[in-house]
Amino acid sequence: MSERPLCEGRVVVVTGAGRGLGRAHALAFAAEGARIVVNDLGVGLDGTPGEGGPAARVAEEIRAAGGEAVAHGGDIATAEGAASLVRTALEAYGRLDTLVNNAGFLRDRMLVNLEEDDWDAVMRVHLKGHFLPLKHAAAYWRTEAKAGRTPSARVVNTSSGAGLLGSVGQGNYSAAKAGIVGLTLVAAAELGRYGVQVNAIAPAARTRMTERTFAETMAAPGTGFDAMAPENVSPLVVWLGSAAGAGVTGRVFETEGGRITVMEGWRPGPSADKGARRTPSEAGETALKLLAAAETPGAVYGAS
Template sequence: MARVAIVTGAGQGLGRAHAHAFAAEGYAVVVNDVGAAAETVAAEIAATGGTAVASTGDVSSWEYAEQLVGTAVERFGRLDVLVNNAGLVRDRMLVGMSEAEWDLVLQVDLKGHFCPLRHAAAYWRAQAKAGAGSGGRIVNTSSGAGLMGSVGQGNYSAAKAGVLGLTFVAAAELARYGVTVNALAPAARTPMTESVFAEMMSTTDAEFDAMAPENVSPLVVWLGSEEAGGVTGRVFEVEGGRIGLADGWRYGLRREQQRRWEVPEVGKAVLDLIAEAEPPTPVYGA
């Protein structure tokens, strides 16, 4: 029986590329988006001999996310991979950002990861408890903005950093059911990033489009495979022909004593630590 993947935000850009890539590897694909583009992409896959069904809805809706997982199971008998890709931006400096711009980005980009993940995880847990096997795969989509921050994208950076925290916790909690959870920080040309990568696109090699979203998809498909069962809780940066493993937060240098610090002592300890440590990667745009 063919493996089954859900790809959210698959009506364009990275999601569309991922959906086509899974279909090319023989997966049945549930193509999600909020508009008619989901139907278009499902039809494109069918036209090339693949198997796909469209599911239109907002992945930040608890009820719809449950329905989305149910669509995969009802139509294809199983679910093997969830690719959380749906997202949007509302860029603005923090001093000018509205509450609505903050709330919308956190809702779509972070809650829109949690809701499908939660319902897919419940399905895989039930499968494992029933002795039906599991081996589910979740691939979340973060960003360099989530890793390092990005000027003018405080809402987006917060949401994408939240995706990383969600990934680490989900990887730890779902391991008992054989489910892996990883995240990407991709760089590619999409409707969201056209203005950001305009200069890069103008200098792209005619024989290799380094900004094509299709460059990201092979890693996503591999992380969704049975072969990737030993890889979980990891964050990958991918752009063009480059795959990198993000190092992330880890314990750093310390100063310690067997008593409470006095205020006059703290400054020297902090400044010594900063002087000895590697400087942080700069925020994008700083």
């Protein structure tokens, strides 16, 4: 007897799904029986207008393989674009079960060269582009829960190692991706009562954003396994976006190739309490003693 597809009957929205990781996620969900809303604005790597139609092409690819998909070309970093994204799912399929926030682009600069527009643009697409779809999807799920139809809803956000450790030349991107982790934790805490689980991934894969970084990393000789293929990340995303991951929420997973790591965030380390106010010199002396007993943080990507 064949195994039932993991996401049979579920309706899944994937933002930034015209290429790279988002496309891989959309195809993987469709292969597991989900009906897909493929969102992509069709902009270039830096967020400027580019060739149109990537969402429609991926939706057609899914349909050609026997799946169900519709395209959405709206800007999910606007209130109307995010609202229309949720409406598209409801109008096409009558429900929404999973939201995968993936859309993003880069405008890398060292901090002294980083323009305000570069900061705002990256914050807008990554952080606001996570918040607004999440807000509108959550409003729908809350309404369903209050009507007695508590969903088995899932959100998978996309952070980055840059957001967890920092990355030289990516102050805007690192800050946005760190913000996504904070948003994930709050959303998981707030939305659990409505049947919504919220997690985040920090993926490493070869996409338009990382093709230079991973250009030399190809399939290992004799194995045929390309560790940097975006398709390696999607199985975890599909599982997190399915009903199978019941009880998993508020967590961050780093994923690359065949490796999955549960990331453990800020938690109290060495501590000292004098019970009274310290002088600056005493505070410094105490801080140095505590630092000597603390774990060394991971290195910032690109730091010499």
